[in-house]
Amino acid sequence: MKKRWICLFVENQIGVLTKIAGLFSSKAYNIDSITVGETEDQTISRMTIGLTSDDQTFEQVKKQLNRSVEVIKVVDYTEIPTHMKEILFVKISSCNREDKEEIFRIANVFGCTVTDYDKNTVLLECTQTEGKNNDIIRLLQSCFPNRIEVVRGGNVAIEAVSRKDNS
Amino acid sequence: MKMNGAQLFVKALKEEGVDTLFAYPGGTAIDMFDALYGVEGIDVVLPRHEQALVHEADGYARSTGKVGVCLVTSGPGATNLVTGIATANYDSVPLVCFTGQVPTYLIGNDAFQEVDIVGIVRSICKYAVTVRDRKDLGRIIKEAFYIARTGKPGPVLVDIPKDIQLEMGSDEYPSTVSIRGYKPSEGVHVGQVRRAMAMLGKAKHPVFLIGGGVNISHAQKELQELAERTGVPVITTIMGKGAIATNHPLYIGNIGIHGNYASNKAISECDVLFSIGTRFNDRITGKISEFAKKAKIIHVDIDSASISRNIVVDIPIVADAKTAIQTMLENITKPEIGDWVKEILEWKAAYPIQMENYKGMTPEKIIRKINELFPSSIVVTDVGQNQLWTTQYLELDQNRQLLTSGGLGTMGYGFPAAIGAKLGNPDKDVICISGDGGMQMNIQEMATAVALELPVIICVLNNGYLGNVRQWQxxxxxxxxxxxxxxxxxxxxxxxxxxxxCCPPYTPDYVKLAESYDAKGIRVTKLEGIEAAFQEARSNQAGPTLIEFIIEREANVLPIVPGGKALSDMIMDC
Structure with a gap:
């Protein structure tokens, strides 16, 4: 079992997201994350799909996606150099002065932005890799248990321009 | 010139060469029916239930090679298609199903007879789409026919809202198709074919395993030449049966859980398994880890997703069966296989499929009589024991064809599919072989067959049980x-x-039931009555004849491989 990434170009039409999601569920493949958005061509949507699977299942996933009429192109992003980021918002509530200072330090070290705050609450915005966002959530959870609210945007990925190996 | 959507729909049917339309009217389809009224060249067939309607289109499509076309209304009309669409999808049958839909401005309002039929059929068809703009209508219908019949054929559903049917627009129907996400594979990788032929050339115990793909691509002639020039024996799946004449000296039989001993044994013993047009369904393989354990496997299939899904393959070839076989013939090799064929034929002779343990009028005797009396015919089965016996005993060649719901196993398929086959092949004898269970599932089509004056012969093998399940019990x-x-x-x-x-009498009385529909009904209880009944049925050209054969109640289909067991674990007798 291994983490995989697929970049999928599909027709930008009603029902296509359901079709793709339904294809995964009907074949009992599990999606870890999926993001969708319009591309520079309004008739095409682009999806970034993360999943964990063995080699054989992953081959099937790619073939099944490819045979769908609505799918224009399937690109395997697992082994090629890409830039991949996920947006994460974390709201920390009931903060005192010391808490706020600690949050600002964390933001500084982890490269997050303090997007908004008021007297007791701080909102952090992090645009990082999925793994780094996991680390930030874990840290904030341990520093401020039961006081954080998390929303994650899922990953978007694009092929690297200069890098030729996947390091 | 301008025309409304319904008129463009009719024009599209004509441009696509549709001569038969299976159609059941209703509120959101009424305008399309109006546009069809009085149109020359399209036979509009009115079945008595929409499920039967799709099976009829399916039987028509399988037996003619043309696209089967359906038209129904929204809501229940559309949902009644579901089983038939799934049936066609599993067996790669080209259908285009048009459904009426509530007007676009009512979609999502829970309007009367509104269902999201595209959402419902998404996972059981090749493609489904709602027309949301009148200007897309012609293109979408063109694409629907193209997608249905190309590549691996399958059912396509086009949902047309009522306001689109009525909206005036261009009368243009496109002549070409370009779909950026759909490029059916053409040609074949010649290098892979050469590798495969080299592997076959070195084999000592090779077999061809032939699936329905060879029948769909009409490669029977090419397959026969391939078998004869290589000398390699041919085994078929149920869907592949008939790809080579069943009396051909190189034909061994069907494999699978009701395959014959020699076929299952040969698959278990072979060193190269050259399979064409099968997806290695579980009913074929038995226990996967034991399947063709000694063999290198070559797999030709038009659908790349079928390759290395169930069985890991050594040489994959993505291609249409006919193209692949033609390329194989250009790169022919002939393996030195010694007495391999003789050995298999000895197994076949030692363990023939037969029902000698049962007395009197067995299904074997009935089906062998069909072999004798109807050399040029289309035989359509229902699902269950009637189907399995037919696939065991029916002889096929280029003049006799078998239609059966192999993938989905849909009870109620047989009779309506036979009606569709007869409509497409008025000059052939069409014989439906059903059980007493499945016959009841679409019995209302007697009215359709009588109305259309179709001389279909329906054989009901009546054992008073849902026999296949009973056998497992x-x-x-x-x-x-x-x-x-x-x-x-x-x-x-x-x-x-x-x-x-001390059983109560059987219900319904099939003879009286047939007569109530103004069809002919015959009951046969003894072996001696079989031939006379068939002759009488054949002489009735005015409409359908139902022959009820009262067969042994607890006759079994043998051999059988129990669920989860290897092909070599077949039970020959019980």
């Missing part, structure tokens, strides 16, 4: 006949006290 569940007796009445009590001794 007998063999694997200690004879606990849970909900399988069709003679049951409440007075019998929960447990059957004495099977077949």
């Amino acid at each position: 007998e063999m694997f569940l200690d004879g606990r006949y849970s909900s399988t007796c069709l003679k049951y009445r409440r007075r019998c009590g929960r447990d059957c006290a004495d099977p077949d001794k």
Whole structure:
């Protein structure tokens, strides 16, 4: 079992997201994350799909996606150099002065932005890799248990321009 | 010139060469029916139920090679298509199903007879789409026919809202198709074919395993040449049966859980398994880890997703069966296989498929009589024991064709599919072989067959049971006949006290039932009556004839490979 990434170009039409999601569920493949958005061509949507699977299942996933009429192109992003980021918002509530200072330090070290705050609450915005966002959530959870609210945007990925190996 | 959507729909049918339309009217389809009124060249067939309607289109498509076309209304009209669409999808049958839909401005309002049919059929068809703009209508219909019949054929659904049917627009129907996400594979990788032929050339115990793909691509002639030039024996799946004449000296039989001994044994013993157009369904393979354990496997299939899904393959070839076989013929090799064919034929002779343990009028005798009396015919089965016996005993060649619901196994398929086959092939004898269970599932089509004056011969093999399930209950569940007796009445009590001794009379009386529809009904209870009944049926060209054969109640389909077991673990007798 291994983490995989697929970049999928599909027709930008009603029902296509359901079709793709339904294809995964009907074949009992599990999606870890999926993001969708319009591309520079309004008739095409682009999806970034993360999943964990063995080699054989992953081959099937790619073939099944490819045979769908609505799918224009399937690109395997697992082994090629890409830039991949996920947006994460974390709201920390009931903060005192010391808490706020600690949050600002964390933001500084982890490269997050303090997007908004008021007297007791701080909102952090992090645009990082999925793994780094996991680390930030874990840290904030341990520093401020039961006081954080998390929303994650899922990953978007694009092929690297200069890098030729996947390091 | 301008025309409304419904008129463009009719124009599209004509441009696509549709000569038969299976159609059931309703509120949101009424304008398309109006546009069809009086149109020359399209035979609009009115079935008595939409499920039967799709099976009829399916039988028409399988037997003619053309696209089967359906038209129904929204809501229940559309949902009644579901089983038939799934049936066609599993067996790669080209259908285009048009459904009426509530007007676009009502979609999502829970309007009368509104269902999201595209959402419902998404996972059981090749493509489904709602037309949301009148200007897309012509293109979408063109694409629907193209997608249905190309590549691996399959059902396509086009949902047309009522306001689109009525909206005026261009009368243009496109002549070309370009779909950026759909490029059916053409040609074949010649290097892979050469590698495969080299592997075959070195084999000592090779076999060809032929699936339905060879029949769909009409590669029977090429396959026969391939078998003869290589000398390699041919085994088929149920869907592949008939790809080579069943009396050909190199034909061994069907494999699978009801395959014959020699075929299953040969698959278990072979060193190269050259398979064409099969997806290695579980009914074919038995226990996967034991399947063709000694063999290198070559797999030709038009659908790349079928390759290395169930069985890991050594040489994959993505191609249409006919193209692949033609390329194989250009790169022919002939392996040195010694007495391999003789050995298999000895197994075949030692363990023939037969029903000698049963006395009197067995299904074997009935089907062998069909072999004798109807050399040029289309035989359509329902699902269950009737189907399995037919696939075991029916002889096929280029003049006799078999239609059966192999993938989905849909009871109720046989009779309507036979009607569709007869409509497409008026000059052929069409014989439906059904059980007493499946016959009831679309019995209302008697009215359709009578109305259309179709001389279809319907054989009901009546054993008073849902026989296939009963057989499993007998063999694997200690004879606990849970909900399988069709003679049951409440007075019998929960447990059957004495099977077949004091049973209530069977219901319905099939002869009277046929007569009530103004069809001919014949009951046959003895071996000697089979031929006379068929002759009488054949002489009735005015409409359908139902022949009810009262067969042994607890006859079994043998051999059988129990669920989860290897092909070599088949039970020959019980």
